[in-house]
Amino acid sequence: MYDTYVSIDLETTGLNPKRDRIIEIGAIRVEQGQIVEEFSTFVDPGRKLEERITELTGIRDEDLADAPQLDEVFPKLLEFMGELPLLGHSILFDYSFLKKAAVDRKITFERSAVDTLQIARKYLQELPHRNLGYLCQYYEIPHHAHRALEDAKATDRLFRKLIELFYREETGGQASTEAVGKSAKNNLFEPQPLHFQIKRDTPATKPQKERLYRLAEQHKITLEVDVEKLTRSEASRLADKILAKYGR
Known part of the structure; x- marks a missing residue:
């Protein structure tokens, strides 16, 4: 058994x-x-x-x-x-x-x-x-x-x-x-x-992280995440979310 x-x-x-x-x-x-x-x-x-x-x-x-x-x-x-x-x-x-x-x-x-x-x-x-x-x-x-x-x-x-x-x-x-x-x-x-397929995520790039810091400063917002721990896809989604809400 x-x-x-x-x-x-x-x-x-x-x-x-x-x-x-x-x-x-x-x-x-x-x-x-x-x-x-x-x-x-x-x-x-x-x-x-x-x-x-x-x-x-x-x-x-x-x-x-x-x-x-x-x-x-x-x-x-x-x-x-x-x-x-x-x-x-x-x-x-x-x-x-x-x-x-x-x-x-x-x-x-x-x-x-x-x-x-x-x-x-x-x-x-x-x-x-x-x-x-x-x-x-x-x-x-x-x-x-x-x-x-x-x-x-x-x-x-x-x-x-x-x-x-x-x-x-x-x-x-x-x-x-x-x-x-x-x-x-x-x-x-x-x-x-068990069967589950998923793609690998890589850490956010330096330009991605710098962009998020600039957006946060520009729009005077506090990011609810640790930017240094984001993946590339997460950083991209977060930047898009900020831009959609606050504009460029």
């Missing part, structure tokens, strides 16, 4: 890995069904948080003021995960941000994973909701929602509950390794390859 993995969850500035940034990573390493290690850190996104993100997660700009940047965090996370498969609730969301981080750093990052949301969609169709918070409440699983480490732990607990309830049904009533192996491609309780 699938009992060795990394359960992971991210908090981010938004839903789009092309434009948004990771602000918190939480993960637990599970070996033979036992939690053996935890990984938890804030990440400096290089920009101020929108109010809706603070309301959702409880994370404030002050929490991120002294947080490490992703360049420092990501290698440590990779070491923590090793080559283990992942576990997550809507895992492709988290994977998309991790894949973007890897691509931007010219790192190969391919993983397989089990998605508890996909299991819930198959076996809990009668429920009105299948988000992590609702399922934890439904099964009376302790859960502090929208904080990365707590979500990772809750996903692990939910996975164990779903195994208890539906694993034998998924494997045709047989729990043997041989039976599972034969149906692994269709078994939602076994890791399946």
Whole structure:
């Protein structure tokens, strides 16, 4: 049975890995069904948080003021995960941000994973909701929602509950390794390859950064981002946004 993995969850500035940034990573390493290690850190996104993100997660700009940047965090996370498969609730969301981080750093990052949301969609169709918070409440699983480490732990607990309830049904009533192996491609309780394609972003150029500083000075505005940490595409979008609002 699938009992060795990394359960992971991210908090981010938004839903789009092309434009948004990771602000918190939480993960637990599970070996033979036992939690053996935890990984938890804030990440400096290089920009101020929108109010809706603070309301959702409880994370404030002050929490991120002294947080490490992703360049420092990501290698440590990779070491923590090793080559283990992942576990997550809507895992492709988290994977998309991790894949973007890897691509931007010219790192190969391919993983397989089990998605508890996909299991819930198959076996809990009668429920009105299948988000992590609702399922934890439904099964009376302790859960502090929208904080990365707590979500990772809750996903692990939910996975164990779903195994208890539906694993034998998924494997045709047989729990043997041989039976599972034969149906692994269709078994939602076994890791399946994740697929997400995204292009690499490069740091903003010196002329781009100088242009943004000039625009901010010219229009007497305070930029809500750290210009030195922008990518080329982000710098271009921000300049266009300023010009659209204030003119040339």
